[in-house]
Amino acid sequence: MTVLPLPTRRQEDWRYSDVEAVAGVWPLPDPVAIHVGAGEQAAHRLLQDAADGAVAIHDYAIHVEAGGRCTFHLLNIGGKLGRVTFRVTLGKGAHFGLYGAMIGGGEQTLEIVTSVTHAEPDGTSEQIVRSILGQKAVGTYLGRIEVARDAQKTDAVQSIKAMLLDRTATANAKPELEIYADDVKCAHGCAVGELDRQALFYMASRGMEPQAARSLLLQAFVAGVFDDIGDEAERERFDTAALAKLEALAGQGSGA
């Protein structure tokens, strides 16, 4: 068995990663394969909350056959490196939806790397990622969409937003389109911002303590990402974990 050489930052997929941290877990196991048959529906999710200092890398290879639908909810908050990658291939009329949130502080590196191939016509994909980064955390979204020559009527959407709580935090967002068909819709939006100072003052003027105001605005920023998780207990688990991480982050005096 041949072992791949360690990745370097020269490779696009690893450009913003913590490659030193990867060395300790190299070589990586094969990606987790998810196969969604024709006309089937699948809902997957991952709550990545590895311990402080851990290296957590999760790779998925997802294939959705004609008319199938696959949704994936992801909360990426743990470890010194938390990296989740998706290599997705969509058949005719197939759908893939990724709803993700990354919340990081300290010196965490959190990444979502996707490569979605619309191999056949009429496929749809939607990726919504919200990141909140404080202190020296780095959050990266790299999202490649490839539309094959025959994949007409493809509809692909990427909405990526990041919120920086400190000047020392970093957000990278890079949607990348490679389109070989001529009748497709590919929309992408990226925004990196800070907490709205006007809103913070408005909330303070009503008596809200600065930390509570920040925490509420941050909750609002990621609100909705996990709304579609069908299993109520699971939805609650994701929301609770996100909230706990946010409160830990807001409590560390970020922002203002």
Add this chain to the structure above:
Amino acid sequence: MSLLRIENLTNTVADKPILKGLSLTLNAGEIHAIMGPNGAGKSTLAYTLGGRPGYEVTGGSVEFDGQDLFDMEPHERAAAGLFLGFQYPVEIPGVSNLQFLRESLNSQRKARGLDPLSGGEFIKLAKEKAGLLGLDMEMLKRPVNVGFSGGEKKRNEMVQMGILDPKLAILDETDSGLDIDALRVVGEGINAIMRKPDKAVLLITHYQRLLDYVKPDFVHVLAGGRIVKSGGADLALELEREGYAEVLA
């Protein structure tokens, strides 16, 4: 006793002097109106009292209910009983009005050593105050001011004032953007909530029309960063009739 005592207040915004020695005293039970031409410093006064970042106090003093106002952070001023009605209420997507208000009210209660209101008690209070201002409860379930018309935003400010029940309300052009009917409702709301012996209101306005509904005890003209003329309710009528230039000449 005086609820608000401003003495010789000076400030800068982006290094530019705006307030240039403003003095004004409000006693409990009084409603004061501040009128003045554009750029006189009316909104600056409101924001400075509210503690908005960027409104730098460079001199003078403000005492609020016996405390040094500038010793308090904006949220502490609110908890001490100061309410600032915004000329342009801020939209907060993703946060419902009810959540926003309940959090605000309970923060204030905590600062005063009171127990938080339960969900049921809070909803009852919100319903009562929304009803007073003719604002549909459904609106309060929506995100703060998002998609509200100008008039709805101003009504919402007054609903907030009703729920938070301050000692002193500084209302910055609460009348702007209101049609005649909304103006009457808002005016009556201000009277119902604030016209009390232990409360005071500082109404900042361009026009006399709100004063038809909320009759001020005193009217002041702010020009060039200080109060240049004070009088009774008649002064507002005189200003409306003759214009600032004439009255100040």
